[in-house]
Amino acid sequence: MLQLLKDSMLAKVGGLLLLVLLLCIPLAEIDRINNERGDSQREAAAELAATYAGPQTVVGPLLLVPYVERWMEPLRDAQGKVIGQEARSKEMAHVVFPDKLHIEGSMTPQQRYRGIFKIPFYTLDATLSGGFAAFDPEAVAHSEPDSKIEFKAPLVAFNVSDLRGLDGSPALTVNGAELRLRQRVPGLPDDSWFANGIHAPLGAAALAAWQSRAALPFEMKLSLVGQDTLSMVPISEETSAHLKSPWAHPSFGGRFLAAKREVTPQGFDAHWRVSSLVSSAREQVRADLAGRADATAASANGNVRAGPQPFNPQSFDVSLAQPINVYSMSTRAGKYGALFIGLVLMAAFMFELFRKLRLHPVQYGLVGLSIAIFFLLLLALSEKLAFWLAYAGAAGASVLLLGIYFAAVLGSWKRGAGFAAFVAVLYGALYGLLASESNALLLGALLIFGMLSALMLMTRKVDWYALSRRPEAAPAALVDPA
Known part of the structure; x- marks a missing residue:
């Protein structure tokens, strides 16, 4: 029974969905920190208004x-x-x-x-x-x-x-x-x-x-x-x-x-x-x-x-008005956190599926956690640097980490570079969503539709039942009693 669950593609997909839900916990904590920092900024403005001058x-x-x-x-x-x-x-x-x-x-x-x-x-x-x-x-x-x-x-x-x-x-x-x-x-x-x-x-x-x-x-x-x-x-x-x-x-x-x-x-x-x-x-x-x-x-x-x-x-x-409010931008970025993690894990799952490699749930967890840490790194850097520079630094560090990690996991620098390039494209798309506030909904909908379309087209000929079926044992050789 355990072996059946281990080999079941349905069980793996369910496990990945559960992992995405679990990774929403650190995302929520990062969002709370972001809100606290935004409140601190407003308190600083109120203190200056009380001690110097207000609107x-x-x-x-x-x-x-x-x-x-x-x-x-x-x-x-x-x-x-x-x-x-x-x-x-x-x-x-x-x-x-x-x-x-x-x-x-x-x-x-x-x-x-x-x-x-x-x-x-x-x-x-x-x-x-x-x-x-x-x-x-x-x-x-x-x-x-x-x-x-x-x-x-x-x-x-x-x-x-x-x-x-x-x-x-x-x-x-x-x-x-x-x-x-x-x-x-x-x-x-x-x-x-x-x-x-x-x-x-x-x-x-x-x-x-x-x-x-x-x-x-x-x-x-x-x-x-x-x-x-x-x-x-x-x-x-x-x-x-x-x-x-x-x-x-x-x-x-x-x-x-x-x-x-x-x-x-x-x-x-x-x-x-x-x-x-x-x-x-x-x-x-x-x-x-x-x-x-x-x-x-x-x-x-x-x-x-x-x-x-x-x-x-x-x-x-x-x-x-502030040209860019780093806390509102970080909040907007965090709203795409679960989707972003899901897309990266989906890419890792595709590598496992088509390259016939086995990835452990712990490896999936580390990949998802590294994406969640990106949002915390973005918040911390944006308090010290211009937002675009902070975003480039946090995204570059995340892409480099995932490229090195998957080069070892997938057993090839070429595969690791390909995975890192995919994540870099996602980070670029996310920055486009943040920079174009008036078109954020349209761009987000197009991104989700594009990724889903790619997944469906890539897996349109996959026999999911065959992937979950255990290989049959070869028949035993007949022994001549003579």
Whole structure:
């Protein structure tokens, strides 16, 4: 019975399938290590964001006009009878958005390190220019009937998501006069994201122009450091932006994509143009300045604010994407691990079948394990070298090992070289799958179909039953009793 199982081709094929399943265990462990390294990279990015600067969202400049609304309310006694009038008041701020805002800037990429991990940063050098329309007091709505509004001196407000990224103080000029920027924005609720920004009261000349209802042009020169992503919020009637950078792998995102962009190996050049007619960013900013929390996040009584609210306005973004993320590439390569091992073992089985050689299950196991180790070697090398170089090194070492091993196992350097050439072709096909992400499914399907077709054509005349049949013993010679 044991000899029958040993000689059975069906049993050998079943054993190879079981071996492929067992080799999925080290593949899964390598994938776990890869995920852990990817998590470590993200933790390194979060640490740099906490200690240096994170992704930046730019909002402003805009004009805040503080005012006091005063009115009279009836004063009643315990029985509800009116016994007089009581003066009431509340302080608010009217928001004036720019008529036009143009952002002209350049992003200079840089790399920062946390351990072995490289995290992309940028320095934005930009000029923000535009103007505020003449102020109309009648545009300010009264919240109480018969109330009077007393306006205070307006101020220019500006904010980015991480003020630590400001490289020096921005140079702000309004109506031709330079203003001095100060920390925090007064008169805003504590739960307003914008309250943590910077502001500047209008100078005497600008204030006089404002009071005479003249338009106020402004210009701000900004130097800002950020991590990976820059987001710009379109708060004006018409917001336009022009950014350029020597980074050749940008990723455009946000609510509004670039209207025009040019990406070359020397960098990118992108233009945006967003109208307030298609954006709700102004309403989102206005709601934040008013400190209004979402009703679903309010406290049970509905009168107490629920604390600081997340501020995620509509924006247009550009990110300095990594051209190759070694951990995502290693993960994608590992997804083909079981298939790759199966194809190599199939090739070894074909050598055994057609060359009438006997390979031990241990030999099959060592071959499969060497392929699994390739993926671990690829991960380790890609942290130190460019991915293509790491892939070439890991694949070259694996091909050389299998060539030398099979030259001895198959008893011929020519056979060993032929087997190594087959494995090299598989590694080349796998790299093609990884390099062509948009066509990975098509190439993978063609690879599997091609290998299956080759197997079927090569074995179309094989008598599988004859391969499993034990050779019959020769009949004994007849002995002459005489």
